[in-house]
Amino acid sequence: MLTLEDILSAARRIGPYIHRTPVLASTGLDRLLGKKLFFKAEHLQKTGSFKARGALNAALQLQDPKGLIGVSSGNHAQGVAYAAQVIGVPALVVMPQDASPTKKAATRAYGAEVYDQGVTVENREQVVRKLAEETGYELIHPFDDLRVMAGQGTQALELLEQVPALDAVLVAVGGGGLISGIATVVKTLRPEAAVIGVEPEGANDAQQSLQVGVRVKLMQAPKTVADGVRTLVIGEKTFPVMQNHVDRILTVPDEVTLQAQRLMMERLKQVVEPTAGLALGPVLMDYDLPERLAVIVCGGNWMP
Amino acid sequence: MLTLEDILSAARRIGPYIHRTPVLASTGLDRLLGKKLFFKAEHLQKTGSFKARGALNAALQLQDPKGLIGVSSGNHAQGVAYAAQVIGVPALVVMPQDASPTKKAATRAYGAEVYDQGVTVENREQVVRKLAEETGYELIHPFDDLRVMAGQGTQALELLEQVPALDAVLVAVGGGGLISGIATVVKTLRPEAAVIGVEPEGANDAQQSLQVGVRVKLMQAPKTVADGVRTLVIGEKTFPVMQNHVDRILTVPDEVTLQAQRLMMERLKQVVEPTAGLALGPVLMDYDLPERLAVIVCGGNWMP
Numbered sequence: 352m353l354t355l356e357d358i359l360s361a362a363r364r365i366g367p368y369i370h371r372t373p374v375l376a377s378t379g380l381d382r383l384l385g386k387k388l389f390f391k392a393e394h395l396q397k398t399g400s401f402k403a404r405g406a407l408n409a410a411l412q413l414q415d416p417k418g419l420i421g422v423s424s425g426n427h428a429q430g431v432a433y434a435a436q437v438i439g440v441p442a443l444v445v446m447p448q449d450a451s452p453t454k455k456a457a458t459r460a461y462g463a464e465v466y467d468q469g470v471t472v473e474n475r476e477q478v479v480r481k482l483a484e485e486t487g488y489e490l491i492h493p494f495d496d497l498r499v500m501a502g503q504g505t506q507a508l509e510l511l512e513q514v515p516a517l518d519a520v521l522v523a524v525g526g527g528g529l530i531s532g533i534a535t536v537v538k539t540l541r542p543e544a545a546v547i548g549v550e551p552e553g554a555n556d557a558q559q560s561l562q563v564g565v566r567v568k569l570m571q572a573p574k575t576v577a578d579g580v581r582t583l584v585i586g587e588k589t590f591p592v593m594q595n596h597v598d599r600i601l602t603v604p605d606e607v608t609l610q611a612q613r614l615m616m617e618r619l620k621q622v623v624e625p626t627a628g629l630a631l632g633p634v635l636m637d638y639d640l641p642e643r644l645a646v647i648v649c650g651g652n653w654m655p
Numbered sequence: 656m657l658t659l660e661d662i663l664s665a666a667r668r669i670g671p672y673i674h675r676t677p678v679l680a681s682t683g684l685d686r687l688l689g690k691k692l693f694f695k696a697e698h699l700q701k702t703g704s705f706k707a708r709g710a711l712n713a714a715l716q717l718q719d720p721k722g723l724i725g726v727s728s729g730n731h732a733q734g735v736a737y738a739a740q741v742i743g744v745p746a747l748v749v750m751p752q753d754a755s756p757t758k759k760a761a762t763r764a765y766g767a768e769v770y771d772q773g774v775t776v777e778n779r780e781q782v783v784r785k786l787a788e789e790t791g792y793e794l795i796h797p798f799d800d801l802r803v804m805a806g807q808g809t810q811a812l813e814l815l816e817q818v819p820a821l822d823a824v825l826v827a828v829g830g831g832g833l834i835s836g837i838a839t840v841v842k843t844l845r846p847e848a849a850v851i852g853v854e855p856e857g858a859n860d861a862q863q864s865l866q867v868g869v870r871v872k873l874m875q876a877p878k879t880v881a882d883g884v885r886t887l888v889i890g891e892k893t894f895p896v897m898q899n900h901v902d903r904i905l906t907v908p909d910e911v912t913l914q915a916q917r918l919m920m921e922r923l924k925q926v927v928e929p930t931a932g933l934a935l936g937p938v939l940m941d942y943d944l945p946e947r948l949a950v951i952v953c954g955g956n957w958m959p
Contacts, residue, residue, distance in 0.1 A: 621926060
């Protein structure tokens with residue numbers, strides 16, 4: 352099980368290579384939405400998303416790797432590419448053919464090779480395992496890896512220092528790596544704060560999994576504008592952490608996600624991904640939420 | 656003539672009502688463009704642009720005004736509306752009928768009345784003078800007013816504290832209020848730094864005016880994506896300051912302005928207006944520029 356100590360070690364390990372991202376706020380937006388909102392600006396992180404944290408924490412613990420290999424619809428790809436650059440080895444990243452061209456280009460710009468021929472959200476896990484065997488590169492899983500989960504959790508250490516007396520944290524949920532890391536920190540250091548996961552309507556596998564107590568797998572890639580959370584099933588390692596530490600999972604329809612993304616661009620003047628809008632989504636809906644809310648702005652790799 | 660003392664007084668006067676905006680930087684962008692760039696983030700200012708500074712500095716010096724009236728294609732409108740809110744009087748803003756709907760809506764959201772029936776860039780000065788007489792409201796000119804110029808200059812006081820050893824400042828030029836304020840500060844406190852104005856190709860009235868030594872007026876509104884600088888002629892009061900303190904004016908074609916805006920969104924993850932892209936434009940071109948450059952990010956009131 353993931354512990355606070357793992358995350359404190361990760362913070363020391365990756366500290367020299369990542370940004371301590373700011374927390375942004377807007378009194379106008381607070382007035383409009385009736386809450387005190389704190390936006391943890393991971394779109395300003397190296398590579399434009401929090402994924403650099405987890406990939407680096409895994410990469411920095413490897414003994415003489417030949418190279419790194421990863422699978423991703425986008426941001427983890429750039430995380431792996433950046434981590435490989437930091438430790439000075441080649442990177443190979445498997446991306447679905449229909450992944451965002453911006454994210455593919457950015458992954459190549461970090462010096463990684465992108466493999467996408469015939470790759471889909473459904474078959475990508477098999478493709479990457481086969482390529483890992485062929486190349487001898489070290490596989491860095493996008494979420495189901497304790498080192499990756501610990502790396503993602505480091506942003507919550509910063510957040511709790513930056514925002515006193517937080518009532519809840521809103522986190523988009525894909526495979527569960529991000530929320531596992533954050534929940535472990537928050538529930539250890541500030542247990543009275545709620546950890547709330549957010550999924551797109553129609554892609555609520557995490558919500559269903561927590562309800563029934565076993566992992567539920569979507570049989571095909573969910574259709575959602577939130578391209579950062581198109582995983583089919585949460586991880587073996589992330590699931591028990593989520594069972595222990597996540598208070599609720601809420602769902603948001605795509606039109607609210609886009610509305611929330613637009614509001615963040617208009618009021619915070621920040622370029623954010625739809626998946627960042629997903630995390631803010633519940634605040635625009637009827638859900639009963641406490642007063643002082645942190646929203647994890649997971650990434651900004653998106654262009655109009 | 657505008658003096659440093661005017662600008663220091665303005666800074667004390669408006670300080671409680673404005674943000675000290677951050678300076679943003681991106682090592683990736685520096686590498687790409689081969690310069691050390693410092694982005695003065697006035698798109699994160701109150702009202703989403705630097706115009707709040709000048710309008711406030713004028714409004715706070717009025718004796719019992721009945722209300723404020725202004726004319727603007729956008730950002731000064733919000734500045735006047737915000738200033739009126741701060742001093743607790745009504746605001747009326749004359750905007751061209753084809754001004755950005757986002758900016759009109761934002762101006763109304765600050766509590767101002769927008770007058771746009773039959774208003775064009777060409778006739779707006781007459782319209783506003785007539786309405787000022789009818790209402791008895793105090794006219795706050797968007798640029799040709801020493802109080803407004805002093806207010807805009809306050810950002811340069813911050814900039815010189817935030818960025819040591821600056822070689823040049825790039826500033827978009829419309830009526831010249833912004834560059835007059837900035838140039839007065841820079842040429843007094845750091846005369847070795849160049850103050851460089853930037854205009855759209857085909858709207859280079861300031862460049863021509865400085866070349867020939869008299870103000871040159873465009874006979875119709877310039878066609879440019881940089882909607883913040885569609886003025887026909889620089890001001891009577893801004894012109895002598897520019898003659899004294901501005902080193903060069905450079906021109907940028909619209910396609911480079913849009914490319915620069917896109918780069919700022921992609922690399923800085925900031926929502927900025929095309930006119931902010933205009934200021935960065937020269938760095939993407941063949942112009943001979945020094946190493947350490949500040950770019951004034953004039954505003955972020957724009958939506959894709």
